[in-house]
Amino acid sequence: MFTAKMMDSVKKVEATRKERMETEPRRMTAEEKEKLLKAYHPDYKEEEFVILKAGPNKGEKVPRELGVLLQARSRIKDTDVDLSSPDYDTDVLIIGGGGAGCAAAIEASKAGAEVLIVTKLRLGDANTMMAEGGIQAADKENDSPQIHYLDALGGGHFANRPLLLKKLVMEAPGALKWLNELGVMFDKDKDGNMITTHGGGTSRKRMHAAADYTGAEIMRVLRDEVLNLPISLADYTSAIELILDEEGRAAGAVLMNMETGELLTARAKTVILATGGAGRLHYQGFPTSNHYGATADGLVLAYRAGAKLLYQDTLQYHPTGVAFPEQIYGALVTEKVRSLGAMLVNAGGEAFMHPLETRDVSAASIIRECANGKGVVTPLGKGIWLDTPMIDLIHGKGTLEKRLPGMLRMYLKYEIDMRKTPILIYPTLHYQNGGIEIGADCQSTIENLFVAGEAVGGIHGRNRLMGNSLLDIIVFGRNAGTCAARRVKDIHTGKLTLAHIREMEEECQRAGIVTDKISPLLLPKYARTAGQL
Amino acid sequence: MNDMITVYLFGKKYTVPSNLTIMGAMEYAGYQLVRGCGCRCGFCGACATIYRIKGDRELKTCLACQTQVRENMYVATLPFFPLVKEVYDINEVPVNEQVMMELYPEIYKCIGCAACTKSCPQGLDTMQYIAYAQRGELEKCAEESFDCVMCGICSSRCPAGISHPQVGLLARRITGKYLAPEARHLTNRVREVEAGDFTELIEAIMAKPLEELKNLYNTREIEK
Numbered sequence: 001m002f003t004a005k006m007m008d009s010v011k012k013v014e015a016t017r018k019e020r021m022e023t024e025p026r027r028m029t030a031e032e033k034e035k036l037l038k039a040y041h042p043d044y045k046e047e048e049f050v051i052l053k054a055g056p057n058k059g060e061k062v063p064r065e066l067g068v069l070l071q072a073r074s075r076i077k078d079t080d081v082d083l084s085s086p087d088y089d090t091d092v093l094i095i096g097g098g099g100a101g102c103a104a105a106i107e108a109s110k111a112g113a114e115v116l117i118v119t120k121l122r123l124g125d126a127n128t129m130m131a132e133g134g135i136q137a138a139d140k141e142n143d144s145p146q147i148h149y150l151d152a153l154g155g156g157h158f159a160n161r162p163l164l165l166k167k168l169v170m171e172a173p174g175a176l177k178w179l180n181e182l183g184v185m186f187d188k189d190k191d192g193n194m195i196t197t198h199g200g201g202t203s204r205k206r207m208h209a210a211a212d213y214t215g216a217e218i219m220r221v222l223r224d225e226v227l228n229l230p231i232s233l234a235d236y237t238s239a240i241e242l243i244l245d246e247e248g249r250a251a252g253a254v255l256m257n258m259e260t261g262e263l264l265t266a267r268a269k270t271v272i273l274a275t276g277g278a279g280r281l282h283y284q285g286f287p288t289s290n291h292y293g294a295t296a297d298g299l300v301l302a303y304r305a306g307a308k309l310l311y312q313d314t315l316q317y318h319p320t321g322v323a324f325p326e327q328i329y330g331a332l333v334t335e336k337v338r339s340l341g342a343m344l345v346n347a348g349g350e351a352f353m354h355p356l357e358t359r360d361v362s363a364a365s366i367i368r369e370c371a372n373g374k375g376v377v378t379p380l381g382k383g384i385w386l387d388t389p390m391i392d393l394i395h396g397k398g399t400l401e402k403r404l405p406g407m408l409r410m411y412l413k414y415e416i417d418m419r420k421t422p423i424l425i426y427p428t429l430h431y432q433n434g435g436i437e438i439g440a441d442c443q444s445t446i447e448n449l450f451v452a453g454e455a456v457g458g459i460h461g462r463n464r465l466m467g468n469s470l471l472d473i474i475v476f477g478r479n480a481g482t483c484a485a486r487r488v489k490d491i492h493t494g495k496l497t498l499a500h501i502r503e504m505e506e507e508c509q510r511a512g513i514v515t516d517k518i519s520p521l522l523l524p525k526y527a528r529t530a531g532q533l
Numbered sequence: 534m535n536d537m538i539t540v541y542l543f544g545k546k547y548t549v550p551s552n553l554t555i556m557g558a559m560e561y562a563g564y565q566l567v568r569g570c571g572c573r574c575g576f577c578g579a580c581a582t583i584y585r586i587k588g589d590r591e592l593k594t595c596l597a598c599q600t601q602v603r604e605n606m607y608v609a610t611l612p613f614f615p616l617v618k619e620v621y622d623i624n625e626v627p628v629n630e631q632v633m634m635e636l637y638p639e640i641y642k643c644i645g646c647a648a649c650t651k652s653c654p655q656g657l658d659t660m661q662y663i664a665y666a667q668r669g670e671l672e673k674c675a676e677e678s679f680d681c682v683m684c685g686i687c688s689s690r691c692p693a694g695i696s697h698p699q700v701g702l703l704a705r706r707i708t709g710k711y712l713a714p715e716a717r718h719l720t721n722r723v724r725e726v727e728a729g730d731f732t733e734l735i736e737a738i739m740a741k742p743l744e745e746l747k748n749l750y751n752t753r754e755i756e757k
Contacts, residue, residue: 027755029751030747030751121567121571121579122571122579124577125571125572125577125579129571129572129576129577130572130574130576130577132576137719137722138722139716139718139719139722139723140718141718142756144731144734145726145731145734145735146731146734146735146737146738147753149735149738149739150738150746150749150750150753151750151753153746153750154746154747154750154751154753158743158746158747162739166735166739169735170726170731170735171726173719173722173723173726174723174726174727176719177719177720177723180709180710180716180719181710182623182706182709182710183623183705183706183707183708183709183710184709185675185679185705185708185709185713186709186713186716188713188714188716190714191714192713192714192715192716192717193716193717193718194716194718194719198756203753203754203755203756204756205756210679211679211680213576213679213680215576216576216577216682217679217705220683220702220705221702221705221706221709224618224702224706225623227618227620228620228621228622228623236567236568258567259567259568289574291571291572291573291577292566292570292571292572292573326552327552327553327554327557327601328574328599331573331574331575332574405680406575406576406680409575409655409656409680410574410575410599413599413600414601523565523566523567525565526560526565526566527560527563527564527565527566528560528561528562528563529563
């Protein structure tokens with residue numbers, strides 16, 4: 001329930017609604033956007049970043065919290081585990097059981113490889129499950145892959161790696177068809193046409209959805225398919241270091257049972273990292289829309305083994321995280337709410353921007369309003385209004401319930417009916433735009449180490465568009481699975497080694513880094529009291 | 534500003550702020566969660582929870598991340614439940630009630646107690662979607678079960694041993710693949726891409742200098 005003070009502001013939002021609905025707010029010019037981002041986007045807060053002193057990206061900028069983990073100590077010494085008799089021996093080892101990991105596993109298995117998935121929580125525990133709004137593909141008459149390319153390139157500030165972006169947009173229709181044939185229930189009209197909407201920064205309506213359960217629907221189906229195939233699974237098993245062979249190629253991982261702490265080893269001919277993002281590092285103190293396990297583990301593992309990162313200094317703050325009620329603070333309010341017409345409105349009832357600018361611009365704009373006293377005060381900070389009653393007014397009664405059932409349910413639990421009153425939102429840490437650098441075959445700068453999903457850097461440049469992440473986990477997940485499986489035939493793994501752990505530690509020492517921090521983090525530390533167990 | 538209240542986590546008494554979710558209260562009490570915690574947003578079903586308020590006889594169910602604590606709440610989480618998951622080939626399944634008879638015959642043992650419906654934290658009519666599955670009305674089963682997060686609470690309450698979430702999932706996959714009408718524009722576009730219809734176009738845009746790309750982007754037409 002909103003407070004009386006909030007309700008006063010709601011009245012102002014209601015008072016301007018009719019007039020606002022008659023005029024589409026102006027979109028910002030390129031210069032206006034640039035100025036706004038520099039002034040208000042968290043990526044431009046220099047004091048929140050550090051320069052790496054060791055490792056493949058030495059001299060480059062990273063968020064403070066990530067810098068600590070990349071240059072922290074390993075959980076083990078290189079001599080702690082016996083590499084001569086691995087507990088698991090497989091063709092393809094996939095680290096991470098989300099959308100990218102499962103897509104990779106399905107393709108690698110179908111290509112005839114023996115596959116082992118290790119995941120630190122349950123299969124399907126991933127940001128994929130929480131992606132609500134949609135998945136892009138240029139499959140309509142008025143659309144084409146090159147238009148999709150330009151939208152993503154401009155949205156990404158022209159920093160996207162062209163070959164990766166080409167792959168993303170050209171293989172998008174095929175990825176959707178693949179999902180549809182696995183049984184994903186996309187929203188269609190009675191003739192089978194996909195129901196599509198805009199996302200922030202799209203020039204064509206190419207956002208495909210399954211209500212506001214799009215990611216959950218995809219994840220449920222992929223997980224089920226993995227379980228239908230002869231794929232081995234070790235859940236509640238984290239990877240805590242990569243294992244290389246004497247030629248420096250990826251050849252397995254040191255694993256840890258998340259419940260007993262037991263260390264295990266897996267030897268593999270190829271390794272796919274599909275470890276997802278980093279929202280649970282709470283950069284700059286932001287809340288996050290991410291899964292409990294999003295702690296940048298893959299970046300740490302790969303970096304320590306010598307893989308290069310790309311655009312590790314750019315993060316996505318989703319413009320519309322929950323600002324109130326506090327019990328769901330930071331949870332995602334899907335961009336689809338704006339795709340369906342809801343406007344962003346400040347405390348005074350003014351629509352201060354076009355609701356479908358790209359995410360970085362929208363987030364910066366909301367932060368600006370709140371910084372300038374135009375936000376609504378909440379128990380945990382400030383927020384601005386997302387005028388959700390507009391949706392049924394535009395598209396007809398019942399639309400919100402049908403197309404946003406998850407959102408409606410989430411708010412109704414706190415006695416907020418978003419069909420009748422607007423909701424309070426504020427940016428939430430949502431996506432890691434950067435990650436591990438790969439080529440078009442998904443291989444990192446370490447031979448036989450493939451990467452897919454949010455752990456990759458370069459596909460989206462410096463800002464990702466809505467609906468391109470669910471797309472990339474499928475396109476690049478499948479690609480990684482196929483390429484890693486193809487590679488298996490030619491590989492004779494040499495002697496296994498963990499020497500890189502010692503080497504990185506020595507490099508850090510030489511660089512004068514003094515740390516008692518240990519990485520990968522695996523899970524955020526939310527327990528209030530530090531126990532003695 | 535927040536009152537402190539008493540909760541009983543697995544029977545043990547703790548004092549926690551009243552504004553927390555059950556999950557938040559467990560962490561406040563000092564639990565470092567490994568099981569029973571997932572997306573923390575109500576979409577993954579990791580935190581199925583059973584609770585009872587002191588003095589009340591009725592057992593209630595919820596997701597721990599989506600439910601605020603209450604005074605004198607007894608809480609037990611259900612981090613895993615042994616659902617039956619049958620292995621099948623989606624390309625070979627019968628697209629009618631036969632599929633349910635073969636894979637999940639226990640649905641016909643439903644006694645109509647509605648414990649599943651009553652326990653669903655998503656508010657789904659679980660018993661109804663099982664009834665649709667029994668009758669081979671797979672599309673209706675898919676629709677009715679669509680918001681299922683597969684937490685397994687329904688199955689834990691079922692006297693007939695039905696794995697409701699798996700039944701719904703099977704019906705949805707069959708619906709998505711076979712029963713929903715084909716998206717012909719998608720089939721066509723995939724064929725066009727494979728035939729190379731867009732190869733020159735994509736290469737042409739990739740070859741453009743940065744300034745021209747910026748200009749194209751800033752002046753592009755946006756569909757209304």
